[in-house]
Amino acid sequence: MPKKLSKSRRKLLVQLEGILGKECYNGSIQNYGPGGSREAEGRSFRYPLTVRETDGEKQKIRSFTIPENISDEAVRSGYYAFGANQLDVMSGIERILSFLEEKHGLVIRD
Incomplete structure (x- = not known):
């Protein structure tokens, strides 16, 4: 079983994913604005994060932050689904943080 995330590490993971997830654009x-008038093309949106609960159940998170009641294990499992593909975004962010800690002296304070 993976070790529990410290509060500060979990908070940082959630914040970084929130920044990344809001960078989607189509x-x-x-x-269309009031009265049906066309205002502009394109829109930014929050890409949904899918997490796997310990029982195997999948949950899509569309809010701008991951709720506190989501377990650390589920947070770590978070991914973006792109058709048949997936980007294991939380695992990637955690690996980036570990790299920054090891190679560049990043300290995540509690």
């Missing part, structure tokens, strides 16, 4: 989305 130029084909049409935006």
Whole structure:
């Protein structure tokens, strides 16, 4: 069983994923304002994060942050689904943090 995340490490993982997840943009989305007038093309959106609970159940998170009641194990499992592909975003962010700690002296304070 993986070790428990410290509060500060979990908070940082969640914050970094939130930044990344809000960087999605689709130029084909049409935006319409009041009265049906077309305002602009394209829209940014929050890409949904999928997490796997310990019982194997999958949960999509569309809110701008991961709820506190999601377990550390589920947080670590977070990924973005792209059709048949997936990007294990939380695992990737955790590996980046470990790299920065080991190679560049990053200290995540509690």
